[in-house]
Amino acid sequence: MSKLRLESTRLDSVDALRGFALLGILLVNIAYLASGYRMAGLPEPGFSSPADWGVRWGVTLLVENKFYLLFSFLFGYSFTLQMASAARRGAGFTPMFLRRLGGLFVLGVAHSVLLFPGDILTTYAVVGLALLALRNLSPRRALWLAAALTMVLALGFLVLAALAKMGYPVTGSIAGGVAEANLADQLQQGTPAQVISDHVRKLSFIAVARVLFQGPAVLAACLVGLALGKMSALRDVSGATALLRRLQWLGFTVGLLGALVYTLATWNGVGHKFLGQAVDLVTAPLLAAAYAATLLRLLPRFPLLTRVLAAPGRMALSNYLAQSLICSLIFTGYGFALIERVSPPAEVGIAVLIFIAQAACSHWYLRAHRYGPVEFVLRWLTYWRRPGPSRVSASGTDG
Numbered sequence: 267m268s269k270l271r272l273e274s275t276r277l278d279s280v281d282a283l284r285g286f287a288l289l290g291i292l293l294v295n296i297a298y299l300a301s302g303y304r305m306a307g308l309p310e311p312g313f314s315s316p317a318d319w320g321v322r323w324g325v326t327l328l329v330e331n332k333f334y335l336l337f338s339f340l341f342g343y344s345f346t347l348q349m350a351s352a353a354r355r356g357a358g359f360t361p362m363f364l365r366r367l368g369g370l371f372v373l374g375v376a377h378s379v380l381l382f383p384g385d386i387l388t389t390y391a392v393v394g395l396a397l398l399a400l401r402n403l404s405p406r407r408a409l410w411l412a413a414a415l416t417m418v419l420a421l422g423f424l425v426l427a428a429l430a431k432m433g434y435p436v437t438g439s440i441a442g443g444v445a446e447a448n449l450a451d452q453l454q455q456g457t458p459a460q461v462i463s464d465h466v467r468k469l470s471f472i473a474v475a476r477v478l479f480q481g482p483a484v485l486a487a488c489l490v491g492l493a494l495g496k497m498s499a500l501r502d503v504s505g506a507t508a509l510l511r512r513l514q515w516l517g518f519t520v521g522l523l524g525a526l527v528y529t530l531a532t533w534n535g536v537g538h539k540f541l542g543q544a545v546d547l548v549t550a551p552l553l554a555a556a557y558a559a560t561l562l563r564l565l566p567r568f569p570l571l572t573r574v575l576a577a578p579g580r581m582a583l584s585n586y587l588a589q590s591l592i593c594s595l596i597f598t599g600y601g602f603a604l605i606e607r608v609s610p611p612a613e614v615g616i617a618v619l620i621f622i623a624q625a626a627c628s629h630w631y632l633r634a635h636r637y638g639p640v641e642f643v644l645r646w647l648t649y650w651r652r653p654g655p656s657r658v659s660a661s662g663t664d665g
Contacts, residue, residue: 278576279565280500284340285579286561289621290333292589293325296617298384299593300608302450305384305468306443309533313609319533321610326529327522331546332554334386337582338484339554341390342491343500345397360398366648367394373587373640381590383468386484389476393485397492405493412489416547419482423544430538455603461594483547490551503562510559517556524549577628578621581638585624592620 301310309322345363352359367390374387403411453464494500503510524545531542565572578585595601596616597608608616631638637645637653645653 278572279503279562280340280343281577281579282565282572282575283336283558283561283579284582285575285577285625286557287333287337287340288578288582288585288589289575289617290329291337291586292617292621293329293614294333295382295384295589296593296613297325297610299382299590300597300604300613301447301606302454303444303447303606305450306447307539308443308447310606310610312606315609318610321614322533323529325610325614326532327525328553331528331550332525332557334480335483335487335551335554336558337386338390338393338487339491339494339558341394341484342397342488343495344491345394345401345488346492346495349401362648362650363394363398365650366644367391367398369644369647370394373583373644377587377590378469378472379462379465381465381587381594383465383472385590386480387586389481389484393481393488396485397488400489401492403489403492405496408489408493408496412486412493415482415486415489416551419479419486420544420547422478423540423547427538427540427544430540451605454598454605456599458600461598461600479543479547487551487554500562504566507563510563513552513555513559514563517552517554517559521549521551521553521556525553573629574625577632578625580632581628581641583644584638584640585628587640588624589620 297304303310310318348363349359352362370387371391374385374389374391377387378385400408400411450464450468453460453467499506528542528546528550531539531545597603597605628638635642642653
């Protein structure tokens with residue numbers, strides 16, 4: 267009984283981390299869904315009050331580029347749990363995981379075309395192939411490879427920054443600037459067909475950003491998750507207080523300092539944006555680790571916090587897609603077409619309300635179901651059969 271309770275606590279902690287990451291991702295994504303200017307790397311021209319700029323700075327400093335790394339780390343960690351589960355059942359892991367990646371890719375393409383071109387599911391599907399190929403790496407080698415990927419990527423951005431300083435025509439923003447933003451706003455306020463055409467139009471330059479920036483960063487975070495999963499690092503963190511404190515100290519000093527450089531480069535033009543991105547690549551993982559360490563230390567002390575975050579974390583895929591759907595209904599021609607009409611502080615308020623509603627709905631839904639609706643379909647595809655009972659047993663545990 268005690269062993270079962272320990273496992274449940276561990277899973278609740280991982281789900282709570284996933285729910286926390288989901289909130290951070292929403293706080294970032296809503297700005298890009300609410301404004302064509304933000305997607306073009308520019309501030310919204312209609313909002314320039316101190317509160318507007320305070321939110322832009324705060325989100326860029328504390329949230330942007332941190333929470334997708336935490337989510338990616340959990341993707342790599344969960345990969346080790348799936349391998350262990352397949353080994354216990356004596357099932358072939360590779361075919362199952364390839365079907366899972368195929369399902370993620372299809373969902374990601376649909377998501378990027380219909381709702382949000384900044385989708386990350388297709389990135390996970392592609393990175394998952396690399397993770398599958400590297401699954402036999404030792405934890406030590408996985409960590410070294412993650413560090414090497416990060417440093418090579420940062421070096422690449424430093425080279426771009428140097429080229430920009432020497433006058434070569436490279437830019438840290440999407441080509442077109444204001445003209446691109448205005449065209450995006452016009453299409454996003456139009457018919458559903460125009461909204462979709464704008465998404466398709468953006469996919470080409472977003473794909474470049476995925477290849478040059480986010481894809482390698484996601485793989486590095488996944489490799490860290492792979493390494494810690496093989497070491498069962500999250501099985502019981504009660505004896506890792508000293509390590510968690512060191513992560514907090516490092517992340518909240520070096521990580522925040524790097525985030526400040528990135529924020530200055532993004533909004534004040536202090537240095538080139540490529541220089542800020544290079545610094546952020548190295549320091550954002552430290553701040554993300556500090557967030558995770560802080561949450562892992564808080565969860566045992568505040569069970570209510572675990573309950574609030576774990577349920578949306580268990581349904582993270584369903585909630586991620588639902589966030590884009592809700593924001594599309596608010597900001598695009600699918601619904602109210604409020605693009606460029608909502609201030610940055612109001613965007614944050616809307617994001618928090620959406621997450622609170624999702625947490626409540628997730629708690630309600632999981633009282634009667636083992637998996638979220640999209641998770642249920644993905645498991646069906648992964649295992650090539652209908653999952654076990656779609657409803658939980660009377661005791662409230664998975665039957």
